[in-house]
Ligand code: SF4
């Protein structure tokens with residue numbers, strides 16, 4: 403995927419972002435990246451990405467938070483672990499991609515019209531509300547939210563499938579959904595607290611480094 407390259411300035415950086423990500427267990431070795439490009443070379447999906455895995459590592463380390471979180475790359479990563487296996491500095495690139503996906507959703511900074519993060523968000527919402535995923539409704543919601551014009555173009559096909567009973571629109575639900583919702587909220591709160599703690603630690607680390 404081609405993106406418009408623009409000059410980046412110091413003011414575009416969100417200082418401390420790279421340190422925050424590196425402080426997460428599994429992502430510690432990020433700072434050891436030597437920019438050799440092996441990860442981009444072995445990645446089967448890098449030709450479809452807006453930034454290669456090597457570029458993402460460099461951008462995270464240099465605090466370009468918004469550029470990374472709104473990129474398509476983290477969502478196109480198929481978690482095949484090839485880059486992680488081949489990295490000469492043993493950087494767990496795949497786990498860093500996971501961390502970036504989580505942050506993007508938690509902070510609401512992701513490409514809003516790109517189907518993969520929209521699917522992840524709608525999947526979560528459906529499980530939270532109903533305890534089950536109704537695949538057809540999920541696919542329809544994802545389509546309408548990410549590319550409504552494309553969805554409209556397929557109305558004839560969709561209608562045909564519905565009339566032939568191949569596309570049931572029934573909503574599946576479990577009993578005691580409120581209990582599941584409460585459990586999910588607790589897990590979310592734990593994650594948010596963890597994120598706040600990491601942020602605090604990273605800020606202290608950055609402050610200590612600048613005083614040294
Ligand atoms: S393979 Fe490892 S060291 Fe080389 S660019 Fe990728 S992350 Fe950096």
Ligand code: SF4
Pocket residue numbers: 441444445446447448455478479480481482483484485486495496499
């Ligand atoms: S784990 Fe992701 S970034 Fe790494 S090689 Fe596979 S698809 Fe590419």
